[in-house]
Amino acid sequence: MSSWNAPGGTDPHPDRAYSRSGFAHPDSVDHLAVPVSMVGDDDDSSTCSSTSDSDRDPLRQRRHRHASTWRQRCTRRARRIPPMAAVLLAMAAILLLTAAHLAVSETYETIKYQQRHNDPNTLCSTEHHDDCYPRDFVPTSEYTVIREGQLLPPGLDIRFDWATGERWAKLPAKSADADGDGGVVVVPGTEREEVPLGGRRRGRARPTPAAAARSGPIQADDDLNEPQVLMLAARIVGNIPLTHGEWAALESAAHDIETGTTIVKALHPTLGALAERYVAQTSRKPATVANAHAAIQFFRTVGNALQNNPRAIEALDKKANPPLVPTLVAAIDWHVTAVPGVSDEHAHAAVAQACVHAVGALVRGDEVYVRALVELGGTKKVESWRDLATTAALVRKVEHLLEDLTALVDPEKSESGTDASDKDAEEAKVGSVEDPAVSPSADAGASV
Known part of the structure; x- marks a missing residue:
């Protein structure tokens, strides 16, 4: 039996070979x-x-x-060391490492963004630094989205997406008419031909496919297609200025029944607010030809679109707020009573004449607007406009509105005709200037 070198004597477990x-x-x-x-x-x-x-x-x-x-x-x-303290220390270390990584990444992205912006031929999105594109738009045979700030070469076919507000462009088709120099022709706006009350409105020839496919800036004599009309209406609603040529083309296109209805439907949700906006442009500061041009063209376009167009009248919301007739009446009151010498007298008369044109189109279209005008003064109010008018053209417009309103409110008085003294007074105001759209023998129901 084995023994252990220990003071305790022999090991009680001799079969275990390990140290104690x-x-x-x-x-x-x-x-x-x-x-x-x-x-x-x-x-x-x-x-x-x-x-x-x-x-x-x-x-x-x-x-x-x-x-x-x-x-x-x-x-x-x-x-x-408590377990929670160890966890907190580990989390703090992870946060420090993450912050350092983010700082380095942000610095790197900023350097890349600055390098891209130093290139004059490159534009970058303000929302995504990595989204960069060339400054010059490169057209192809297919429609491509025009990015913000890109420069377009002349002669492209351009489309406007009404749903998204994006513009698309492509190379023109070989059969498309060659466009001109791309300049804007400024021409004076003209109101539509006067039609007798209750008369039939004459339609306008629809644009040919070749004319509708023309690209480039809109000219005053262009025949607009429906996408172009919707694009211009969207710009009006969005308070994006239109050129003189675009206003003239839109005003001319509003003569057509279908195009006029399209314009009214595109504008009618905010038509009252738009009228207030354009009135404010000429009433809150002295009216001049420059700042009154947009207001004049807007009310002419609306009047042309509503004139003898039952479909456009039906598209209007009769209970819209702000109401359209009171806004127009207030604008006419303001401009016919403008103090001479303070601002351009002809600009005031032009704005008032365009508003009278729009009021006449509403009154002849629905009796709801007749009652609205009667509540604001009726024939006496219109007579006061005639007495305060400073131009022969404004006098004629007011006289035509007065005749139509009298025929609608008091048919017996309208049938008796106008007194000779009234006719003499009108001739004295009009002078030798004749209205090219209305002959002296036009009956009493002639409208604006």
Whole structure:
């Protein structure tokens, strides 16, 4: 039987060949005991292997004790850190690393954005720095979206997407008519031909496919197709200025029954507000030909679209707010009473004449607007406009409206005709200027 070099005597478990140092006190020498090799059960034939001299060296024993003590201290210190504190430290480290990464990425993107903007031939989106495109639009045979700020070469076929507000362009077809120099021709606007009250409105020839396919800026004498009319109406609603040529073309196109109905349907949800906006352009500051041009063209276009056009009248919302007739009446009151010398007298008269044209179209179209005008003064109000009118053209427009309103409100008085004194007074105001659209023999039902 094997024996152990320990002060306790023989091992109670002789069949276990391991050291007891793990269970001994650190200050005792019992932990230095080395297991004895078990060769056999016979004491005579067994040999005991004792510890070497190096294991019994006091310096080595001291180092071993110090190392064991150091490991124990480290383990105790690590156990003192609460688990939550360790998690917070890890999260703080992750946040610091993320912030540093974002800062570096933002700096890199800013440098790239500045480099792209330094290129005069490149434009970049304000929302996405990586979305850059050439400044010059490159047309193809297929319609392509025109990006913001891109420059268009002349002679392209351009379409306007009413749903999204985007513009599309492509190379013109070979069969399309060659466009001119692309300049804008400024021509004076003209109101539609006067039609007797209750008379039939004459239609206008529809544009040919070749004329509808023309590209480039809209000219005053262009025949507009439906997409072009909708585009111009959208620009009016969006308060985007129109050129003189575009206004003239739209005013001329409004003569057609279908085109007039399209214009009214495109404008009618905000027609009252639009009327207030254009009136404000000429009433809140001195009216001049320059700032009154858009208002004049707008009311002429609306009057042309509504004139003897039941479909356009039906498209209007009779209960829309703000109401259209009171806005127009207030505008006429303002411009016919303008103080002479403060602003352009002819500009005031032109705005008032365009508003009278629109009021006449509404009154002749539906009795709802007749009642609205009667509630605001009726024939007496219209007579006051006639007495305050400063131009012969405005006098004639007001006289025609007065005759039609009298025929609708008091038919018996209309049948009796106008007194000779009234006719003399009208001739004195009109003078030698004759209306090219109405002959002196036109009956009393002639309209604006």
